[in-house]
Amino acid sequence: MILRLALGSLMARALTVAMTVLAIALSVALFLGVEKVRTGAKASFADTISGTDLIVGARSGSVQLLLYSVFRIGNATNNLTWESYTDIAARPEIDWIVPISLGDSHRQFRVMGTTVEFFERYKYRSGRALEMADVVVMDDLFDAVIGADVAATLGYTVDDPIVVSHGIASFVEHENQPFRVAGILAKTGTPVDRTVIVSLEAIEAIHVDWQGGGAIPGQVTPADTLRQMTLEPQAITAALIGTQSRLQVFALQRAINNYASEPLLAILPGVALQELWQIVGVAETALVAVSGMVVITALIGMMATIFSSLNERRREMAIFRAMGARPRVILSFLVIEAAVMAAVGAVIGLGLLYLGLLVAQPVVDARFGLWLPIEAPSLREFWVLVGVVAAGAIVSMVPALRAYRMSLADGMMVKI
Amino acid sequence: MGTDTSIVSLENVSYRWRGRASFGLDIADFRLAPAETVLLLGESGSGKSTLLSLICGTITADQGAVRVAGTDIASLSAGARDRFRAEHIGLIFQQFNLLPYASVLDNILLPLRFAPQRRARVDDPSEAAGALCAALGLPVDVVTAQAGTLSVGQQQRVAAARALIGAPPLIVADEPTSALDAATQATFLDLLFAQVRASDSTLLMVSHDARLAPHFDRTVEISEITKVPA
Numbered sequence: 001m002i003l004r005l006a007l008g009s010l011m012a013r014a015l016t017v018a019m020t021v022l023a024i025a026l027s028v029a030l031f032l033g034v035e036k037v038r039t040g041a042k043a044s045f046a047d048t049i050s051g052t053d054l055i056v057g058a059r060s061g062s063v064q065l066l067l068y069s070v071f072r073i074g075n076a077t078n079n080l081t082w083e084s085y086t087d088i089a090a091r092p093e094i095d096w097i098v099p100i101s102l103g104d105s106h107r108q109f110r111v112m113g114t115t116v117e118f119f120e121r122y123k124y125r126s127g128r129a130l131e132m133a134d135v136v137v138m139d140d141l142f143d144a145v146i147g148a149d150v151a152a153t154l155g156y157t158v159d160d161p162i163v164v165s166h167g168i169a170s171f172v173e174h175e176n177q178p179f180r181v182a183g184i185l186a187k188t189g190t191p192v193d194r195t196v197i198v199s200l201e202a203i204e205a206i207h208v209d210w211q212g213g214g215a216i217p218g219q220v221t222p223a224d225t226l227r228q229m230t231l232e233p234q235a236i237t238a239a240l241i242g243t244q245s246r247l248q249v250f251a252l253q254r255a256i257n258n259y260a261s262e263p264l265l266a267i268l269p270g271v272a273l274q275e276l277w278q279i280v281g282v283a284e285t286a287l288v289a290v291s292g293m294v295v296i297t298a299l300i301g302m303m304a305t306i307f308s309s310l311n312e313r314r315r316e317m318a319i320f321r322a323m324g325a326r327p328r329v330i331l332s333f334l335v336i337e338a339a340v341m342a343a344v345g346a347v348i349g350l351g352l353l354y355l356g357l358l359v360a361q362p363v364v365d366a367r368f369g370l371w372l373p374i375e376a377p378s379l380r381e382f383w384v385l386v387g388v389v390a391a392g393a394i395v396s397m398v399p400a401l402r403a404y405r406m407s408l409a410d411g412m413m414v415k416i
Numbered sequence: 417m418g419t420d421t422s423i424v425s426l427e428n429v430s431y432r433w434r435g436r437a438s439f440g441l442d443i444a445d446f447r448l449a450p451a452e453t454v455l456l457l458g459e460s461g462s463g464k465s466t467l468l469s470l471i472c473g474t475i476t477a478d479q480g481a482v483r484v485a486g487t488d489i490a491s492l493s494a495g496a497r498d499r500f501r502a503e504h505i506g507l508i509f510q511q512f513n514l515l516p517y518a519s520v521l522d523n524i525l526l527p528l529r530f531a532p533q534r535r536a537r538v539d540d541p542s543e544a545a546g547a548l549c550a551a552l553g554l555p556v557d558v559v560t561a562q563a564g565t566l567s568v569g570q571q572q573r574v575a576a577a578r579a580l581i582g583a584p585p586l587i588v589a590d591e592p593t594s595a596l597d598a599a600t601q602a603t604f605l606d607l608l609f610a611q612v613r614a615s616d617s618t619l620l621m622v623s624h625d626a627r628l629a630p631h632f633d634r635t636v637e638i639s640e641i642t643k644v645p646a
Contacts, residue, residue: 001529005518012517012564315512321474322509323578324502324530326495 002329006336009316013309020302021345027291027298028349028388032381033356034291038284040372044125045277048190049240049269051123053249056080056088056256057238059263063279066272069100069238071191072110075168076102079235084262088239091255093248096121099236101203105168109150111196113203113236119145121242124190125371131186141202141227143182147193151184158184162196164206174206176220189369204231241266295388299395302341306334306399310406317407327404334400335393342392346385350377422483423586423618424448424471429480431466441466442643443480446636450585453612453619455629458638464622467638468590471620472505473497485585502531506579506617508589513575516564521545523563524578534582541581548577551614552607569600576608583615590622605631 010017049070057065058078067073089097098121101113119130132145144162151157162179166172179198187193205226209219243249249268256266317330357374364370377385425447432440441463448454458464469475470482473489474497482489485504492500506527514523524545528535538544542559549558552573558566563574572592579587592608593601609631612619621632629635 001522001525005515005522005526008515008517008519008522316515319513319515320526321498322472322501322507323527324498326498326530328495329530 002333003336006333006340009333010337010340016305016309017341020305021341021348023298023301024295024342024345024388024392025348025352027295028346028385029352029356031291031295032349032353032384034287035381035384036353036357036372037370038287040370042277042281042284044189044370045280046270046273047125048273049122049124051121051127051242052240052269053243053246054241054253054256054266055238055269055272056241056264056266059265062265062267062272063276065238065265065267066269066276068102069240070269072102072112072195076237079237080239080264081235081262082233084259084264085236085239088241088256088259091252093243093245093252095242095244097242098122098240099200099233100238100240101200101233102237103168104164104166104174104203104206106150106162106164106196107154109147109153109194109196110168111144111164111198111203113198113200113233115200118197118240121240122192124188124192128188130188130192132183139182140180141199141205142177142179142223143198144179144202145183145185145197146181147185147195147197148187149193150196151181156181156184158182164196164198166210172215176209177202177206177223177226187366187369189365189371193369200233200236201231204233205229296391298345299342299388299391302338302392303395303398306338306396307402310399310403313403314406317403321407327407330407331397331400331404334403335396338396338400339389339393342389345392346388349388350381350385421450422447423450423452423485424620425481425483426467426470426477427481429470429477429482431470431475431477433466441470443467443641444643446641448586448618448620450618451613451616453609453631453633454621455632455635456620456622456638457624457626457629457635458622459624462638463642464638465590468588468622471586471588472501472507474501499530502527503534504584504586506581506584506587508572508575508579508587508592510591511568511595513578514563514566514571516562518563519559520549520561520563520566520574521559523574524548524559524581527578528582531582534584537582544581545577548580548611549574551611552577553603568595569604572596572604573607576604576611580611580615580617583617585617587612587617587619588622589619591624592621593628594623594625 055065055069057069058076058080060077064074068076085099088094096117098115098118102110104111119132123129146156146162156162158181160181162181164174164179166174179202185192208221208226208229209216241252243252253266253268256264320330320333321327354374357372361372361374364372426443427445429443430440456464456467466475470477471484473484473492476482476490484500487500489497489500515526521542525541528538528541535541546556546559550556554570554573558570558574563571566574572595575592579589593604596604605628621628
């Protein structure tokens with residue numbers, strides 16, 4: 001009956017109550033939304049590369065190797081010789097190995113030389129493969145496949161010509177050997193979106209007429225001649241490795257790290273990604289803190305609303321007292337009211353979150369490559385909701401205690 | 417004390433409001449017999465409300481004993497006093513008696529929520545509430561209405577039904593008719609008296625209106641029972 005009366009009392013003040021509930025709902029939706037984006041971003045980040053057991057490159061640091069081989073940020077300090085590459089590729093633990101050669105660029109995007117196997121082996125977001133519009137992959141030496149962002153930013157379509165620049169942010173172009181856009185990859189939310197992919201041989205081909213970082217004047221080998229040539233690279237930047245068995249990963253990593261003829265480094269991408277996230281992830285704590293404060297603000301707003309309603313509700317309290325209600329009942333009456341408001345706010349907030357996710361999920365995935373899964377509330381989210389209701393009840397104790405004291409002093413004789 | 421059958425007795429009671437030294441009440445002797453109807457007359461500021469608060473136990477006397485149904489109010493803890501009030505006293509105020517957002521039924525049943533013994537005396541609370549409403553001349557479907565939508569006269573009758581439910585031994589009414597016009601006043605009093613007699617309750621009504629006196633068994637001027645404060 002007390003609960004029914006509390007509900008009735010809330011209904012009687014529907015407008016004020018609705019505003020308070022709305023504030024709580026919005027803050028809860030914001031908080032949970034930030035949580036979703038945070039975990040989504042973390043998961044997307046951790047899923048930038050999956051299915052690859054090891055990444056091999058010249059010896060530097062694990063984060064640095066990850067940055068340039070996967071994120072195409074920064075440069076390799078050294079290369080991996082083709083000899084070492086073939087030597088490692090021949091090891092029995094190797095299931096597959098994909099070479100990567102970086103160093104050139106097209107406009108603001110990196111050009112990556114690799115083999116056709118890259119499209120098959122590179123996986124992201126728990127094993128999703130790269131998708132492409134109906135196109136034959138790199139039939140010709142001068143075929144290029146471009147990421148979704150490259151196509152969108154530069155407005156490229158299939159069969160458009162691409163001229164690769166030598167090095168990064170340079171004005172020297174490989175203008176004699178233009179490429180053709182053979183395919184455009186679907187958006188992945190990974191650095192592949194910002195990459196121009198060509199064959200390893202093509203990287204060699206455009207450098208045939210070059211020596212020591214500059215074009216040899218007057219020497220232009222015709223494209224058809226280049227197509228006939230056997231183009232084997234001297235060195236590559238890094239290689240992605242899949243092992244026969246997961247159990248062999250550590251042994252292979254140790255063997256590569258102790259490789260005698262060249263200082264090499266093999267890293268576990270997952271571990272390196274986590275290390276990198278620890279650097280990037282500081283912002284997430286700030287984000288959670290800010291949205292947490294929004295929830296607290298909403299609850300304090302509710303407390304203020306209850307406070308301001310106390311005076312006009314003295315008569316109501318006096319009736320309760322006259323009917324034999326102890327001041328304790330008055331206190332619990334107000335706390336129940338607050339808990340109900342917080343609970344309704346939390347539930348509506350959850351609803352808003354799912355509504356927002358339904359609307360935003362495809363847009364966010366397409367535009368940012370950030371996948372926000374729509375799933376039942378996690379245990380963590382459940383506790384957040386419980387926490388909001390509990391915090392609402394606790395916060396309401398302040399005005400409720402005042403009502404308690406007021407009703408003790410007023411008794412049942414309030415003349416208003 | 418064992419022979420005292422008074423439903424209410426105040427002996428040498430003295431009370432001073434904190435912080436208002438000059439304002440208080442001193443009563444030498446005031447008793448109400450069972451099933452008696454008493455009109456207590458007094459001007460505003462004469463201490464009527466203080467007397468009612470003492471009887472209802474929301475304040476306790478500085479000196480002397482206030483007994484209701486043989487129990488010394490001061491001997492009870494604060495919580496027990498609240499419960500005692502719910503069990504033994506039905507209250508009607510001057511105005512704004514009801515929770516406006518609650519249904520008439522919930523308003524009438526509210527005191528039973530805090531008084532298990534009084535609740536136990538009623539077989540079917542909803543039915544009893546309906547019967548009281550009917551006896552007090554309220555429409556049949558009134559119980560489901562929201563209390564705030566009723567007229568002032570109807571609200572006072574609902575308040576009377578709330579005070580009467582479970583037949584508490586004492587009904588205390590604080591100027592219940594002052595917000596009503598003369599015609600409604602008379603009807604209200606007639607209906608109230610009929611129900612008070614039906615439940616064998618004692619009625620103590622406080623008013624400044626001496627014209628109500630003929631309805632009552634006894635009329636007491638508050639000045640007759642108070643001692644001049646020293």
